Amino acid sequence: GQQLNQSPQSMFIQEGEDVSMNCTSSSIFNTWLWYKQDPGEGPVLLIALYKAGELTSNGRLTAQFGITRKDSFLNISASIPSDVGIYFCAGQLGGGSEKLVFGKGTKLTVNP
């Protein structure tokens, strides 16, 4: 089945630093999404990307849909303590499939 390779697995950064994480796949996806999950909660959608090459921002978050449609990255600028959580990438296959495939997540820790 389709798999997403998400890296890094975890990150420990200081408040104010920028963060970058990415997802790669051997499969082509029509949509890339980035979610954040806090402890004890469900994932929350941060950014959705629908076109190859698309660069989209949501506040301090910026994500890009790779040209090959097999990868995506998420950047967080000027991190703050509330950025702590697990970030998941997810890809949606085309061809009428509505299924989302999730990566294993990047656990972000921000030290004040």
Next chain:
Amino acid sequence: EAGVVQSPRYKIIEKKQPVAFWCNPISGHNTLYWYLQNLGQGPELLIRYENEEAVDDSQLPKDRFSAERLKGVDSTLKIQPAELGDSAVYLCASSLAGLAGEQYFGPGTRLTVT
């Protein structure tokens, strides 16, 4: 607007016992999903409903898992009998038709099987 509601939030049962989880999606969302999330992993789809029809249940272990969405609104996921390996978080999500990427998740039910 209320989000996706799930209950219970936590459940502890002994193996071989039955268990059921309930989900009420966001009003107007006709697509409903049940996911399984193991510790340290991303969510994995169990079943997807379009209204009351299960359109993708290929990942649902049908020997012990069942689900229903009788009126096309709220849904129930059942496990009978539960096994130790079923301990996980069960997430429900919903979306508008054709916007499967923009799924809204509930808080999940954390199941512990002892």
